[in-house]
Amino acid sequence: MTDRLIYLDNASTTPLRKEALDAMMPYLTTEFGNPSSLYPMGHHAENAVAEARDTLASLIGAKSSEVFFTSSGSESDNWALKGFAHANKGKGNHIITSAIEHHAVLHACQALEKDGFEVTYLPVDAEGLVRPADFEAAIREDTILASVMMANNEIGTIEPIAELAKIAHEHGVAFHTDAVQAFGHVPIDVDEMGIDMLSSSAHKLGGPKGVGLLYIRRGIKVDNLIDGGQQERGRRAATENVAGIVGYAKAAELAWNEMDAEHDRQLALRDHAIKRILAEIPHSKLNGSWESRLANNVNFSFEFIEGEGMLLQLAAKGLCTSSGSACTSGSLDPSHVLLAIGLPHEIAHGSLRATIGRDTTMEDIDYMVDSLAATLRNLRMMSPLYEDFERGNYDSIIAGYAADGMKNVHA
Numbered sequence: 349m350t351d352r353l354i355y356l357d358n359a360s361t362t363p364l365r366k367e368a369l370d371a372m373m374p375y376l377t378t379e380f381g382n383p384s385s386l387y388p389m390g391h392h393a394e395n396a397v398a399e400a401r402d403t404l405a406s407l408i409g410a411k412s413s414e415v416f417f418t419s420s421g422s423e424s425d426n427w428a429l430k431g432f433a434h435a436n437k438g439k440g441n442h443i444i445t446s447a448i449e450h451h452a453v454l455h456a457c458q459a460l461e462k463d464g465f466e467v468t469y470l471p472v473d474a475e476g477l478v479r480p481a482d483f484e485a486a487i488r489e490d491t492i493l494a495s496v497m498m499a500n501n502e503i504g505t506i507e508p509i510a511e512l513a514k515i516a517h518e519h520g521v522a523f524h525t526d527a528v529q530a531f532g533h534v535p536i537d538v539d540e541m542g543i544d545m546l547s548s549s550a551h552k553l554g555g556p557k558g559v560g561l562l563y564i565r566r567g568i569k570v571d572n573l574i575d576g577g578q579q580e581r582g583r584r585a586a587t588e589n590v591a592g593i594v595g596y597a598k599a600a601e602l603a604w605n606e607m608d609a610e611h612d613r614q615l616a617l618r619d620h621a622i623k624r625i626l627a628e629i630p631h632s633k634l635n636g637s638w639e640s641r642l643a644n645n646v647n648f649s650f651e652f653i654e655g656e657g658m659l660l661q662l663a664a665k666g667l668c669t670s671s672g673s674a675c676t677s678g679s680l681d682p683s684h685v686l687l688a689i690g691l692p693h694e695i696a697h698g699s700l701r702a703t704i705g706r707d708t709t710m711e712d713i714d715y716m717v718d719s720l721a722a723t724l725r726n727l728r729m730m731s732p733l734y735e736d737f738e739r740g741n742y743d744s745i746i747a748g749y750a751a752d753g754m755k756n757v758h759a
């Protein structure tokens with residue numbers, strides 16, 4: 349074991365930023381009023397929520413009246429899909445999404461199927477991109493809604509959202525995007541991109557856990573998911589998470605101010621990691637696209653190893669990484685995203701996601717790659733499959749199909 353702790357799992361959550369905590373503190377202590385109350389302390393809380401809403405709306409080019417706070421990215425996705433589907437079922441009952449969405453979208457779609465809606469789960473190409481031609485071909489007379497994520501949480505692929513939204517609108521279909529991973533990392537303008545609904549979550553960008561937002565374009569009809577009081581203009585009941593909302597806006601504001609510089613810095617770290625792994629670790633394959641990829645995402649498959657053993661050995665070296673998504677770790681099923689980009693089960697199981705954050709340094713990246721190389725050498729020495737391969741009794745899967753430049757097949 350080591351005292352070193354290197355956190356490379358920023359796609360699963362991020363540390364709360366100091367500035368966000370400072371902004372939250374009054375609302376966790378002295379300013380504890382309920383925003384619905386009529387005395388001054390209530391007004392202070394109400395004003396803080398209103399200000400946070402203005403900030404977040406302006407960052408994405410929305411009106412404040414189009415931004416609704418929720419408890420999470422998962423709630424926002426559920427609200428967008430279920431709320432829209434039920435409010436618009438008179439117009440049709442078909443929904444289009446992609447096979448690589450977060451479970452909050454996929455499982456909401458499955459719930460809608462039980463309610464009588466039909467859902468098309470679009471396949472993606474080998475880099476995880478939805479093909480616009482496939483998207484257009486899937487649209488039917490009765491299609492009411494499409495939901496495609498802005499950036500994937502496992503392999504970092506950035507989808508052609510503006511192009512897909514344009515196609516959707518040409519056919520009178522509304523467009524939702526799960527922007528939880530993209531928010532704060534890439535510029536977003538809901539008008540320019542043609543987005544009708546957008547989900548985001550604070551804890552993925554340096555804000556607190558348990559607060560999200562759903563942008564709903566004016567004129568888009570969405571049924572309530574949470575009924576009760578008149579909060580959020582009667583659209584989403586529950587006493588506001590005042591401190592969380594304030595911390596969310598602070599973290600988002602900082603992320604937008606620092607976006608260009610931080611993007612370039614993280615991109616250099618990412619590409620250093622990718623190039624070193626491809627050069628130094630045999631039987632490795634970069635998953636996802638290299639060009640259309642979040643600057644903080646590194647995702648590799650390694651042949652002849654088993655992912656859990658790799659993650660545990662890395663954890664013993666102080667490295668916090670994941671196999672792809674927090675939702676699939678702890679289960680033996682390979683990631684639905686890696687299967688959707690065409691990885692066979694054997695190598696989908698041996699995958700690693702390292703996601704860079706604001707605190708990550710070049711030294712951290714070098715330590716990660718050094719540790720990974722040593723770990724894989726160890727694991728392969730113990731692997732019967734690797735022994736077979738070395739004896740010439742087994743063919744490398746990665747050698748067979750991955751695109752050149754994205755794989756290392758040299759021993």
Ligand SMILES: *Cc1c(COP(=O)(O)O)cnc(C)c1O
Nearest residue numbers: 420421422450452501528529549
């Ligand atoms: C994390 C995540 C969510 C869920 O957000 P929570 O706030 O954790 O519920 C949804 N979609 C994507 C792409 C995510 O990465």
